Amino acid sequence: MLKAMRKNLKSLAPTLWIVIAAFIIAIFAVWGGAGRLGEARAANTIATVGSQKISADVYYQSLRQQLENLNRQFKQLNKNLIQQLNIPQQTLEQIIQQSLLLQKAKEMGIEATPDEIRAKIMSYPVFQKDGNFIGFQEYKKILDWNRIPLAKFEESLKKEIILDKFIKIISAGVVVTEDEIWQNYKTENESAKLEFVVIESDKIKLDKEPSSAEIKQYFEKNKSKFHIPEKREGIMVFLKTDELQPEIQLSEAEIEKYYNDNLSQFKEPEKIRVSRIYLPFQDKEKELVRAEAQGILDKIKSGQDFSALAEKYSKDEKAKEGGDWGLFDWRKLSPEEQQKINSMVEGETSGLIELKDGISILKIGQKTPSKTKPLEEVREKIKTILKEKKARDQAEKRISNLEKIAKKEKNLDVAAQKLGLKIRKTGFLKDGQAIEDIDPSGSISQSLFQLKEQQISSLIYTYKGVGVVQLKTIALPHAASFDEVKNEVKKQFIDREKKQKALEIMKKVNAELRSKNLEILAEKYGLEYKTAEEHKRGQYLSMVGENPEVDHLAFSLPIGEASQPVELENGYALLRVLGRKEVTRKDFEKNKNEQRKKLLEAKRNKFLQSYLYKLRNEMGVKIRYDLFLKINSDIMARFEGE
Numbered sequence: 001m002l003k004a005m006r007k008n009l010k011s012l013a014p015t016l017w018i019v020i021a022a023f024i025i026a027i028f029a030v031w032g033g034a035g036r037l038g039e040a041r042a043a044n045t046i047a048t049v050g051s052q053k054i055s056a057d058v059y060y061q062s063l064r065q066q067l068e069n070l071n072r073q074f075k076q077l078n079k080n081l082i083q084q085l086n087i088p089q090q091t092l093e094q095i096i097q098q099s100l101l102l103q104k105a106k107e108m109g110i111e112a113t114p115d116e117i118r119a120k121i122m123s124y125p126v127f128q129k130d131g132n133f134i135g136f137q138e139y140k141k142i143l144d145w146n147r148i149p150l151a152k153f154e155e156s157l158k159k160e161i162i163l164d165k166f167i168k169i170i171s172a173g174v175v176v177t178e179d180e181i182w183q184n185y186k187t188e189n190e191s192a193k194l195e196f197v198v199i200e201s202d203k204i205k206l207d208k209e210p211s212s213a214e215i216k217q218y219f220e221k222n223k224s225k226f227h228i229p230e231k232r233e234g235i236m237v238f239l240k241t242d243e244l245q246p247e248i249q250l251s252e253a254e255i256e257k258y259y260n261d262n263l264s265q266f267k268e269p270e271k272i273r274v275s276r277i278y279l280p281f282q283d284k285e286k287e288l289v290r291a292e293a294q295g296i297l298d299k300i301k302s303g304q305d306f307s308a309l310a311e312k313y314s315k316d317e318k319a320k321e322g323g324d325w326g327l328f329d330w331r332k333l334s335p336e337e338q339q340k341i342n343s344m345v346e347g348e349t350s351g352l353i354e355l356k357d358g359i360s361i362l363k364i365g366q367k368t369p370s371k372t373k374p375l376e377e378v379r380e381k382i383k384t385i386l387k388e389k390k391a392r393d394q395a396e397k398r399i400s401n402l403e404k405i406a407k408k409e410k411n412l413d414v415a416a417q418k419l420g421l422k423i424r425k426t427g428f429l430k431d432g433q434a435i436e437d438i439d440p441s442g443s444i445s446q447s448l449f450q451l452k453e454q455q456i457s458s459l460i461y462t463y464k465g466v467g468v469v470q471l472k473t474i475a476l477p478h479a480a481s482f483d484e485v486k487n488e489v490k491k492q493f494i495d496r497e498k499k500q501k502a503l504e505i506m507k508k509v510n511a512e513l514r515s516k517n518l519e520i521l522a523e524k525y526g527l528e529y530k531t532a533e534e535h536k537r538g539q540y541l542s543m544v545g546e547n548p549e550v551d552h553l554a555f556s557l558p559i560g561e562a563s564q565p566v567e568l569e570n571g572y573a574l575l576r577v578l579g580r581k582e583v584t585r586k587d588f589e590k591n592k593n594e595q596r597k598k599l600l601e602a603k604r605n606k607f608l609q610s611y612l613y614k615l616r617n618e619m620g621v622k623i624r625y626d627l628f629l630k631i632n633s634d635i636m637a638r639f640e641g642e
Contacts, residue, residue: 003525046627047092049099050619060631063091067635070266079636083463088632090578092623100615102159105166112161120157125335129388136486169603170611176596182588184599187499189583195518196575198528198543198568204498210490218493219482226480226489227246231428232448232476235412237402237421238438238467239395241633245387248394258382273366274330274341275306275323278316280358293352293359300349306363315358327366337362389634395466398628399459403468406456412470428475438464443629461629463636499571506565506572513562518576534581544573 044056066087071077082088122133126142133139139141143150219226259266272337279293296313300306318325325333330341343374343391344350353360375382398421406415417425426435428447438444439462447457453469460467481562482489509521522529530542544550545568553563554577588595 009135016601044627046624046631047096048622049096049101049123049618051201052099054095054099054365055314056631059092059095059628060635062095063088063631064151064635066091079463082105082636083273086343088628092628095467096616096621098159098163098621100612100621101117101163102168102639103619104615108166108169110162110165110169112158116161117154117157120161121154123495125338128335129339135547152604165609167604171607174603174607176599176602176603181592181595185584185588185591185595187537188595189581189587190555191581192532192577193579193581194541194554194575195578196528196532196534196541196544196573197518197522197529197613198571198573199502199525199527200543200571201495201498202570203526205503206494206497206501208492210497215486215490215493216482219489220486222489222492223479225492226415226485228475228478228480228484229430230449230477231430231475232471233428233473234426234448234451235423236444236469237399237412237416238422238444238465239399239421240438240465241388241391241395242464244394244465244496246393248349248390250383250386254386255379255382258386259378263372266378267310267359268371268373269370270370271327271366272330272341272364273327274324274325274333275310275363275365276316276318276333276337277306277310277314277361278319279313279357279360280315282358282412289359290352290354292459295360296348297352297361297370300361300363325364332507333360343347355628378531382542396459399468403456403459406468406470409458410454412456412468428473438467438493440464441629443625444469459626461626461633463629463633473588502571503565503567506574509574510562511566513576518562544568547573550575553577557616 024228030050045053046056046059047054052146065079067082070087102506121139122128127134127139134142140150143153144543197531216499235496277293277296279289279296281289292313294309296309298307307322307324310319311321314323316323318329330374331338333341336355337353337360340350340353340362341364344362344364344367346364349365350360350362353362398419402419402421403413405418407411409415413423426444426448429435430451431445432442433445434440434442435444439460441462444464447460447469448471451457451469453471453474456470460469505525505527509518509525509527512521519529521527532541535541535554537555538546541550547566547568548574553566553575557575557577559577559579563574565572
């Protein structure tokens with residue numbers, strides 16, 4: 001699940017063209033109906049980028065839209081998964097990047113003309129019918145139906161055009177050489193068939209525990225490796241929102257009001273399940289492909305199973321799944337097919353749809369219109385959202401009051417006693433170190449490192465609640481004594497011994513390999529035996545990961561010859577090349593133009609990353625992390641019970 005979502009979330013990464021496309025998402029989101037929560041934040045600034053302030057409302061709406069889009073695709077989206085995938089940070093970064101580039105484009109005087117905006121509108125597939133623009137009256141109707149103000153939409157297109165022009169100007173000097181294209185083509189298309197064994201150090205058992213003398217001796221030889229960084233300790237009061245929630249009482253009127261103010265949040269989109277049979281033209285005569293497709297269509301009409309026929313005849317990525325393109329994947333199909341899908345009814349099979357590169361036959365397995373979930377169905381979810389918000393507001397109010405008294409008294413302990421709140425010690429923390437039960441992101445320790453001794457912090461927001469801390473003690477960095485790092489020294493010593501033993505075992509395997517099978521040797525020495533049918537350079541290899549040395553050996557070792565042991569982070573590997581698929585210059589010439597285009601885009605992306613990093617330092621970016629965390633908590637409460 002997590003791997004699939006991470007793959008999907010590549011679309012959130014800061015790349016050359018995503019920076020542009022995100023404008024449309026942000027504008028649509030702002031007018032999607034946020035309810036009172038979003039409106040209340042409109043005047044707040046979450047980030048300052050150069051001379052521009054980014055309102056909390058823009059971030060709030062953009063994040064909400066990203067999460068709702070993902071939730072439609074991945075029904076298991078929840079609060080923990082959102083945090084693991086780092087979606088809030090990526091969304092804010094995307095908005096910051098847009099701001100940086102637009103400000104720079106403005107400095108250069110780059111503009112979008114009315115004709116360019118008009119052409120952009122007319123090029124959108126959603127505003128076309130049978131390949132032609134639907135007309136400005138119909139265009140306005142579509143925007144009205146989606147509650148998107150015309151001026152706002154066209155302003156977003158203007159920014160998109162400006163960004164497109166600007167990026168083309170700054171990346172115009174990025175070029176690719178013939179040799180770069182050739183090397184990239186080889187990387188993408190050559191593969192090696194491998195067998196390999198892996199031994200992991202942590203699975204090695206030592207004959208005996210190291211003695212105190214051995215550990216001490218190791219420390220004396222490696223003293224320079226062991227340092228104690230600066231650590232700070234404070235006292236704090238922290239209120240967890242989940243502990244305050246039982247105190248919260250909600251009225252029916254509050255629940256109904258939230259529901260009515262946020263109807264768009266409870267709207268389920270139209271669901272269409274599509275199956276497809278696809279026959280490509282390739283080098284065949286088109287008439288032959290049409291005849292074959294007609295034969296399949298006749299079989300469908302005679303009652304034969306669509307799924308079975310798709311599995312037998314279809315030539316696309318979903319053929320093995322009986323042609324099932326699911327509820328969402330079909331949106332990647334051609335505009336002609338999507339238009340046909342939208343006009344069909346549940347259970348209907350299309351005729352032959354001729355495309356540029358082949359012929360398809362479509363079937364609608366399910367077509368459920370969009371609907372708004374009734375209040376009773378979402379009541380518990382609303383209660384969770386409101387309780388989280390009220391608990392956070394209550395925690396914020398109590399801690400804010402505590403902060404005022406504490407700063408007046410110059411003592412957090414005294415203020416806490418006056419209000420009947422519990423003080424706890426932070427313990428000595430490194431900068432950014434987490435306190436797992438209340439602050440897994442390390443915000444409290446970061447605050448400690450911004451304070452002077454006895455100084456009291458402002459409110460600290462974490463995903464778990466709200467707190468305030470007072471710095472009590474600073475322990476300066478110093479060279480470690482043996483007693484301070486004894487456990488770490490012991491661990492390092494044991495790790496070194498295990499790794500040495502792993503190397504010795506791998507050397508024995510290498511020595512015996514001429515007379516014995518690698519799989520048999522793996523069993524003899526308790527190693528993991530693996531194979532890879534088509535390993536490519538830079539590709540992740542099971543138990544090895546991405547390893548440049550393994551890649552080099554895979555494409556340089558003579559076939560059938562085994563490598564020497566290759567050191568890994570946690571052990572060793574040994575591999576043998578069983579075969580290789582290599583490309584020729586003739587193959588390359590056929591694909592050179594396409595390869596050039598892909599490599600050029602990749603280099604432009606890389607250039608833009610560097611350019612944005614430079615702009616960020618030049619123009620300055622300041623983020624209000626307290627507000628950032630507060631908004632995230634409010635939004636993610638909606639996914640608490642998902």
